[in-house]
Amino acid sequence: MLRTKTCGELRASDNGQTVTVCGWVDKYRDHAGIVFIDLRDRYGKLQIKFDLAENSEIQQLARSLRYEDVIQVTGMVEPRPAGLENPKLATGAIEVLAQDMTLLNKCKTPPFEIDSSNLANEELRLKYRFLDLRRPELQELMILRHKLCKSTRDYFDELGFLEIETPIMGRSTPEGARDYLVPSRVHAGMFYALPQSPQLYKQILMVAGYDRYFQIARCFRDEDLRADRQPEFTQIDVEMAFVQREDILQTIDGLIRRMVKDLRGEELGEIVRLTHAEVMERFGSDKPDLRFGMELHDLGDIATACGFSVFNSTIQNGGRVRGLKADGAAEKYSRKNIDELTEFVKNYGAKGLAFFRVKSATELDSPIAKFFSAEDQAKIIARFDAKQGDLLFCVADTNKVSSAALGALRNRLAKELNLYDPKTMKVAWVLDFPMYAWNEEENRWEAEHHPFCQPVDEDIPLFETDPGKIRAQSYDLVCNGYEAASGSVRIHDPAVQQKVFNFIGITPDEAESRFGFLLDALRYGAPPHAGIALGLDRWVMMFGGSDNIRDVIAFPKTQKAADMMTGAPSDVDARQLRDLHIKIDAPAT
RNA sequence: GGGGCUGUAGCUCAAUUGGUUAGAGCACCGGACUGUCGAUCCGGAGGUUGCGGGUUCGAGCCCCGUCGGCCUCGCCA
Numbered sequence: 001m002l003r004t005k006t007c008g009e010l011r012a013s014d015n016g017q018t019v020t021v022c023g024w025v026d027k028y029r030d031h032a033g034i035v036f037i038d039l040r041d042r043y044g045k046l047q048i049k050f051d052l053a054e055n056s057e058i059q060q061l062a063r064s065l066r067y068e069d070v071i072q073v074t075g076m077v078e079p080r081p082a083g084l085e086n087p088k089l090a091t092g093a094i095e096v097l098a099q100d101m102t103l104l105n106k107c108k109t110p111p112f113e114i115d116s117s118n119l120a121n122e123e124l125r126l127k128y129r130f131l132d133l134r135r136p137e138l139q140e141l142m143i144l145r146h147k148l149c150k151s152t153r154d155y156f157d158e159l160g161f162l163e164i165e166t167p168i169m170g171r172s173t174p175e176g177a178r179d180y181l182v183p184s185r186v187h188a189g190m191f192y193a194l195p196q197s198p199q200l201y202k203q204i205l206m207v208a209g210y211d212r213y214f215q216i217a218r219c220f221r222d223e224d225l226r227a228d229r230q231p232e233f234t235q236i237d238v239e240m241a242f243v244q245r246e247d248i249l250q251t252i253d254g255l256i257r258r259m260v261k262d263l264r265g266e267e268l269g270e271i272v273r274l275t276h277a278e279v280m281e282r283f284g285s286d287k288p289d290l291r292f293g294m295e296l297h298d299l300g301d302i303a304t305a306c307g308f309s310v311f312n313s314t315i316q317n318g319g320r321v322r323g324l325k326a327d328g329a330a331e332k333y334s335r336k337n338i339d340e341l342t343e344f345v346k347n348y349g350a351k352g353l354a355f356f357r358v359k360s361a362t363e364l365d366s367p368i369a370k371f372f373s374a375e376d377q378a379k380i381i382a383r384f385d386a387k388q389g390d391l392l393f394c395v396a397d398t399n400k401v402s403s404a405a406l407g408a409l410r411n412r413l414a415k416e417l418n419l420y421d422p423k424t425m426k427v428a429w430v431l432d433f434p435m436y437a438w439n440e441e442e443n444r445w446e447a448e449h450h451p452f453c454q455p456v457d458e459d460i461p462l463f464e465t466d467p468g469k470i471r472a473q474s475y476d477l478v479c480n481g482y483e484a485a486s487g488s489v490r491i492h493d494p495a496v497q498q499k500v501f502n503f504i505g506i507t508p509d510e511a512e513s514r515f516g517f518l519l520d521a522l523r524y525g526a527p528p529h530a531g532i533a534l535g536l537d538r539w540v541m542m543f544g545g546s547d548n549i550r551d552v553i554a555f556p557k558t559q560k561a562a563d564m565m566t567g568a569p570s571d572v573d574a575r576q577l578r579d580l581h582i583k584i585d586a587p588a589t
Numbered sequence: 590g591g592g593g594c595u596g597u598a599g600c601u602c603a604a605u606u607g608g609u610u611a612g613a614g615c616a617c618c619g620g621a622c623u624g625u626c627g628a629u630c631c632g633g634a635g636g637u638u639g640c641g642g643g644u645u646c647g648a649g650c651c652c653c654g655u656c657g658g659c660c661u662c663g664c665c666a
Contacts, residue, residue: 033623047626067616086626109617112600117627118615120600123658176666196666223665347592347662450666504666558658 002072002104008044010077012093019096020074021046022104024134025065026114035062036095039073042139047086047095048073058101068107068114068131074100122550126564129555141552144263145540149216151262152236155255161212161238166201168194168218173514174506175451177221180231188581194220194232197533200518202239203452203490206529207521211241216536224559228482228538228549231561236539238487239531245473245489248530249273249429252477252485255534256427263543271477273429279478284322284407289481290428291420294410296322296403299394302379308371310352314396322402323354323394325384326413330357330365330391344412345395350405354394358386411481422545427479432456435470436504444505449474451500452518453488463503477534480542487532494522 005019026040035050050062065071075096086092111128112120116137119125125132132138153163172179172193179193195201197219205213217237225231236255240247253271260268272290279288282295303311303321311321326333333341342353356364362378369377384392393409395402414420435455436445447453449472455463456471463470477485491497497519501511511519540552550556557563577584 027626027628029625029628031623031625031628032621034625035623036625036628038626049624052623081624084624084626088626092626109599113616115600115615115627118601121596121658123596124600126658174666177664199666221665224663226665227660229665343593349662447666452666559660560657562657564658 006043007039007041007046008090010046010091010094010096012079014077015079015094017077018074018099019077020072021048021096022070022072024107025067025069025071028062028065028067030063032063035059037062037065037071037073039071040134040136042136042143044090046091047080047089048075048098049078049095050098050101054097054099058098061101061103062098065103066107066109068110068134069103070105070107072102072104073098123558123564126550126556126558129565133554138551141540141544141546142554144544145536145552147263148259148536148540148543151259152214152216152255154262155258156212156214156238159212159251159254161214162210163215164205164210164213165215166195166198166205166217170195170201173200174510175447175504177223180220180222183580183582185579185581196221197235198237199450199452200515202237202531203518203526203529204521206239206241206490207524207526209241211527211529213240214238217533222561225557225561227547228541230537230549230553230556232557233549233553234536236485236534236536237531238533239529241527241529243528243530245431245475245530248487248489248532249475252532252534256477259539259543260425268425268427271427271429273431275432276430276434277432279430280403284403284405284410285481286430286433286476287478287481287483288407288428289411289414289420290426290478291424291480292414294324294326294414294419296324296406296410297383298322299380299383302376302383303396306372306376308354308368310354311394311396319397320399320402321394321396322406323384323392324406324410324413325386326391326393326417328389328391329413329417330389332417333391341393341409341412345405345409348404348408349401350395350397352396353405353409354396356380356392356394358388358390358392360388364392425479425542427477427484430476430478431474432471433474433476434468435459435472436467438468445503447500447504448472449486449488451504451506452490452497454491454496455500463499467503473530475532477532479539482538482542483535484538484542485532485534487530489528489530492522492526492528494519494526497522 003020003022005021007021007023021039023039023041025037026045027038029036033052037048039046039048050059052059073096075098077094078097080093080095110131112124114131114134116135169182169192172181172191177196182192182194184190184192198215198217202213215237217235218232219235220232222231256271257268260266276286279286284296299321300315304315306312314321338355345353354368356366356369358381359365362381364372364377364380386392395405433448435448435453437448439446445467454473456473459470472488474488476483491500498508498511502508537549537552541549544552546552555563555565562568
């Protein structure tokens with residue numbers, strides 16, 4: 001070992017010890033006769049003192065140190081003079097008087113300063129990820145991620161789960177996200193697909209008798225990125241046999257409580273259970289942020305009879321008029337601000353955004369107030385339980401658009417109005433998702449969750465009459481506006497599975513060719529089983545208070561799925577392509 | 590595929606209505622300084638304004654194209 005102590009662990013009780021520490025020069029303060037170096041490693045920072053009177057050779061070397069040089073220092077732990085302790089540092093009560101120093105490696109002048117208070121642009125930081133990862137804030141997130149994995153493994157191990165790895169190179173199956181493909185050298189023209197999730201493997205593990213499985217599994221989806229989506233990401237993947245929905249919910253409740261306990265030392269509050277229909281109605285989103293209220297209200301009855309043609313025609317056409325209330329925000333939002341919000345909701349398909357400032361307990365102030373009778377104005381105010389100074393927003397549109405627009409508006413307003421403490425976590429289950437959704441473009445029914453999800457038994461007759469009403473035995477766990485986990489009871493009857501494939505337009509031949517191995521497995525004594533997968537990266541974000549998934553992944557990709565550090569993806573040798581029987585047919589640039 | 594924001598010194602930013610030699614802080618280099626901790630003080634060097642075209646007497650600023658980054662809609666069983 002090149003060191004006897006780390007930079008974060010020395011305290012006043014270590015006074016008098018001779019120690020050897022290693023680390024990076026975080027700061028240097030050169031006073032000629034005395035030089036201070038703040039030495040940094042991932043455990044903390046430590047002040048090293050170089051005193052001319054003690055050793056002039058080391059002193060001269062110390063004066064040449066620059067940011068991010070790597071040094072090894074041997075010296076004596078000393079108390080700092082009274083009044084000169086640094087309360088900002090855990091090691092601030094002491095310093096190390098250097099007796100010997102080795103410059104282990106010089107650092108080129110860094111392209112940006114390792115300083116979270118003045119961040120360089122992200123593109124540059126991603127290119128020099130090895131420098132950005134030195135920031136204590138990112139190191140904290142990596143540590144948090146490790147702890148979350150450890151907590152997960154401990155929890156499942158204690159419950160008798162087995163962590164089993166599944167292949168990265170698998171078979172491409174239809175449905176779902178676009179696959180990342182790996183060409184086969186041995187089988188010309190054939191491809192492996194990277195897993196979008198280990199879904200089929202874990203179900204087959206259930207058939208194989210591994211009734212409690214989990215895996216911290218890398219997943220790949222070739223779709224466009226978002227602030228919370230990377231092309232490769234990590235799931236805590238779970239599956240259990242001989243269980244019902246309730247068993248999964250309770251098992252995962254336990255996991256979340258364990259994580260909160262282990263990472264924050266806190267007891268998590270209630271994990272409420274809501275239905276999909278309820279959250280769409282109350283929050284306009286299937287992943288509502290429950291840290292604040294600001295629920296949606298329906299104005300359909302008032303809209304039908306009011307004098308505002310936009311409202312009553314929307315209702316006549318089968319649409320909805322709904323709205324939400326921003327408490328006391330009437331004066332906080334100028335007409336210009338509201339115009340911006342109007343543009344904002346247009347992104348979600350809304351044609352406009354009606355607003356009312358509440359003038360009194362019975363009167364509204366708005367460009368469209370004249371279309372509403374005194375009676376209607378009072379009704380609207382009562383519906384929102386509004387008071388003077390509140391600001392009301394309404395969207396008149398299809399059910400889907402009004403939900404999307406108001407759901408997004410709700411999140412935006414809450415953020416702007418600081419309606420919640422970003423550190424709190426509000427976790428809830430969303431149950432009873434619809435099983436299928438009609439795909440307008442492809443003119444067919446599509447699985448909302450995935451094709452292996454078991455319908456609610458009593459809804460099965462609806463296949464013949466009203467498939468859109470069939471509820472799935474699926475469940476999402478939402479936290480702070482993120483979809484944090486998603487799962488379902490699976491189909492274990494091959495006949496039901498065949499029926500579902502058929503319903504979503506996969507012919508028996510196709511099902512047999514694409515999913516034959518699963519159907520076959522189901523025919524060989526498949527136990528009833530259910531499972532779920534948690535988005536590990538998102539949980540780290542939530543625990544770490546980050547709103548950017550790149551912060552919680554050591555080597556993330558940019559929005560165009562590129563790695564700025566390594567330059568991936570890249571072209572390859574002609575030889576490699578020849579081996580893989582591949583000819584490039586890219587559009588000319 | 591669509592919408593929005595963005596690119597000026599190594600970094601973070603500024604630069605009036607299109608107008609002189611594109612500035613500041615930090616970093617870097619040199620010097621001073623024995624108790625600093627965002628050290629301080631003095632001095633210096635540092636620019637293809639992402640790239641390509643256009644308009645103009647004159648472009649960091651306007652126009653067209655292009656490349657990269659970020660947010661977002663679609664997409665993400």
